[in-house]
Structure formats: C-alpha cells, structure tokens
Amino acid sequence: MNNNRTIDWIILDWGTTNFRAFAMSEDGELVDRVEHKLGLLQVQDGNFAGQLEVVLSDWLGEFEHLPIYMAGMVGSAQGWVNVPYVSTPVKLENLATNTHQFTLPWGAEATIIPGISHCDESGSYDVMRGEEVQLFGLLEITGKSTIEAAFPGTHCKHLQLNDNKLSSFKTYMTGELFSALSDHTILGRGLPEQYPSKAAFERGILESEAGNFTNQIFKARTHRLFGLLDDSEVHEYLSGLLIGNEIRELNTQHIYLIGSKALCMRYERTCQLLNKTCEHISGDESFLAGMLKIKEAMNNDYA
Numbered sequence: 001m002n003n004n005r006t007i008d009w010i011i012l013d014w015g016t017t018n019f020r021a022f023a024m025s026e027d028g029e030l031v032d033r034v035e036h037k038l039g040l041l042q043v044q045d046g047n048f049a050g051q052l053e054v055v056l057s058d059w060l061g062e063f064e065h066l067p068i069y070m071a072g073m074v075g076s077a078q079g080w081v082n083v084p085y086v087s088t089p090v091k092l093e094n095l096a097t098n099t100h101q102f103t104l105p106w107g108a109e110a111t112i113i114p115g116i117s118h119c120d121e122s123g124s125y126d127v128m129r130g131e132e133v134q135l136f137g138l139l140e141i142t143g144k145s146t147i148e149a150a151f152p153g154t155h156c157k158h159l160q161l162n163d164n165k166l167s168s169f170k171t172y173m174t175g176e177l178f179s180a181l182s183d184h185t186i187l188g189r190g191l192p193e194q195y196p197s198k199a200a201f202e203r204g205i206l207e208s209e210a211g212n213f214t215n216q217i218f219k220a221r222t223h224r225l226f227g228l229l230d231d232s233e234v235h236e237y238l239s240g241l242l243i244g245n246e247i248r249e250l251n252t253q254h255i256y257l258i259g260s261k262a263l264c265m266r267y268e269r270t271c272q273l274l275n276k277t278c279e280h281i282s283g284d285e286s287f288l289a290g291m292l293k294i295k296e297a298m299n300n301d302y303a
Contacts (some may be wrong), residue, residue: 005031007275009067011291012052014074015130016040020284022173023060028292033284034059040079048080049105064106069291071113072130085117085127089165092136092290096297113294118169126171130287131157134258135166137290138281142256149256150247150262154179158250172246181238187220192231200233201266204240205273213245241271250276254293260284 008026017039023032036055043051056063075083083100097132100112115129131151138149139254145164151157154175160168182188207216223229229237247255247270255271255278256265264280271278 002180005029005213007031007066009069009295010056010063011288012068012070012074013072013130013133013287014040014070014079015072015076015112017042019055021055021059022284022288024292028288030288031235032059040073040076044133046080052104053106064108067109067111068104069111069295070111071133071287071291075112075115076129078133078227081112083112083114085115088116088118088169089167090132091165092293093138093297095132095136096294099294099298103294111298113291116166116169120168126169128157128169128171128284131159132166133290133294134283135159135161135288136293137288137289138256138258139164139288140289140293147256148250148252148254149258150250150267152243152257152259152267156246158246170249174242174246178235178236178238178242181217181220182235187217187234187238191234194235195232197230197233197236200236201240202269202273203229204242205244205270206236206240208241208244208246213241216241239266240270243267244274247271247274247276253277254279 005025007023009024011022011024017037019038020035021034022030026033034055038051038055058134074080081100086098095113098114100114102110104110113133115127116132118126120126120232134151135149138147139145139161145303146162149159151159156172156174157201158170158172159166207219217238220229220234220241223237224231224234232281243266253276255276257267257278260283261280268278268280
C-alpha cells in the first residue's frame with residue numbers, strides 16, 4: 001500500500017468467479033488493491049453487502065465513508081442489482097448517465113456501471129459486462145478514437161470503436177470451449193500430464209483454417225492415433241486451434257489485446273502467424289483508466 005496517499009474512493013471489478021478491489025486517491029492514483037476468489041457464485045443467499053463489508057473491513061479497516069464504483073457481472077440478473085443494458089452505439093457518456101446508484105447499509109454511496117447490448121443485422125443480440133469499462137479506458141490510454149480490440153478470456157470479446165463510440169462487438173466462447181473439450185470429451189479422456197509445446201500450439205493455429213471447424217477439432221484425436229501429435233501436447237494443439245479460429249474472424253490488421261500477459265502472449269503469437277499486428281495493454285490499467293473517465297463524466301453531469 002502507498003501510505004503517502006489518502007484513500008478517497010473504491011473501485012470493484014466483481015465477476016462470476018473473481019473479485020478485485022482497488023483503493024484510489026482523490027486524483028485517481030492507485031493506492032492499494034486486493035483480489036479474492038469471491039465471485040458471484042461464492043456469495044451465499046445474495047448477501048453481497050455482508051460479503052463486501054467483510055472484505056473491506058479486513059483490508060482497509062476504516063472504509064464506511066468511501067464511495068464505491070462497481071462493474072462486471074455484479075450488475076447482472078445473477079448479481080447484486082440487475083442494471084439494464086445500454087444499447088449500441090455507445091459513448092462513454094451513455095454509461096455515465098445510465099449507472100445505478102444506491103446507498104450501502106453502512107451509509108456510503110454505491111454505483112454500478114451498466115453493461116452493453118448489441119443487436120446485429122439478423123436481429124440477434126450479444127452482451128457484455130465489465131469489458132465496456134476497459135474499452136473506454138483503452139481509448140484514454142491510446143489517445144485514439146477508432147480501434148479494434150480483443151479481450152481474451154473465458155468468453156472473449158471482439159469490439160469495434162468508431163469515432164469514440166462502441167459500434168459493434170461479438171463474443172467467442174474460446175476459453176470455455178477449451179475447458180469443455182479438454183475435460184468432457186473424448187479428446188481429453190485419459191490424457192497424461194500436459195506440457196507446454198510451442199510446436200503443437202503453432203500447428204493448431206496453422207491448421208485452424210482447414211475445413212469444417214468441428215471436423216478440425218477431431219484432429220486432436222486422429223493426430224495422436226497416427227503419431228502426428230504427442231499425448232502430452234493435446235491441450236496445446238486444441239488451444240492453437242481455438243485461438244486461431246477466433247483470430248481469423250477479425251477483419252482488421254492491427255489489434256489491441258486487453259487482459260493478462262500470459263493469455264495475451266498466446267494471442268500475440270497467433271497474430272504473428274496469421275500476419276496481423278497487435279499491442280498488449282494491461283487489463284487492470286485499462287479498467288482503472290475507464291472507471292476514472294466514467295466517474296469524471298458522472299461528476300460533470302451532476303455539477
């Protein structure tokens with residue numbers, strides 16, 4: 001903790017499986033942070049206030065006067081409050097004017113940032129919660145108004161921004177598909193311990209374009225049967241297939257990758273092999289920058 005700065009407000013990134021809290025100074029500098037396996041699934045009987053009070057009292061001691069700004073699945077139907085989605089196209093100001101505000105049991109004010117929905121030309125919908133904050137933080141960090149970005153994760157988001165507005169986005173279940181295929185199909189059954197393999201990962205990337213994708217996935221089995229893939233390399237090959245298939249969907253040649261370094265490194269290598277350029281930006285950095293801009297926009301509205 002930076003003891004030379006006073007904590008003036010708190011930011012929460014509260015998702016389905018994880019909880020991150022950031023203590024901020026008045027001028028928007030990070031003072032301290034904490035992370036817990038306290039996602040929505042771990043909160044019993046909807047007692048979000050009680051769980052939050054325990055975390056904050058253990059971490060900060062005196063916290064009762066600090067306003068709290070939250071984003072993520074905490075604002076979903078399964079979360080603390082179901083905050084309605086804002087529909088595309090969306091500017092940062094649209095998020096600021098559609099927040100949900102309420103008073104916490106200990107008297108502090110709480111704000112939940114809304115998620116975003118997008119309806120495509122076929123009339124089908126896509127949604128996000130949490131990434132919208134990182135997205136507008138990315139605009140602040142890069143100083144650009146038109147970009148395309150990917151947010152690797154369990155449900156990866158591809159987003160397009162034009163003239164500072166989120167115009168469209170798509171969700172890819174890359175991470176969840178990897179888990180399901182590895183743990184619950186014949187592809188992963190009876191495998192020995194898996195080891196890192198650059199060759200197997202890159203083979204998956206390059207073969208992700210060949211034929212029907214569900215047929216290509218089955219190659220994780222036939223490659224093993226005919227000695228083209230070692231039993232210890234199946235996860236790496238599947239990872240390459242899935243990420244390669246996803247990155248091929250991006251239309252632009254330059255992509256911003258937002259998230260953890262370890263996962264984004266896989267996407268960076270995929271971009272290199274598929275002749276795309278990319279730039280990695282820290283997920284925490286973009287989240288904090290975005291939340292600071294939303295808070296500023298809210299204060300301007302209420303000034």
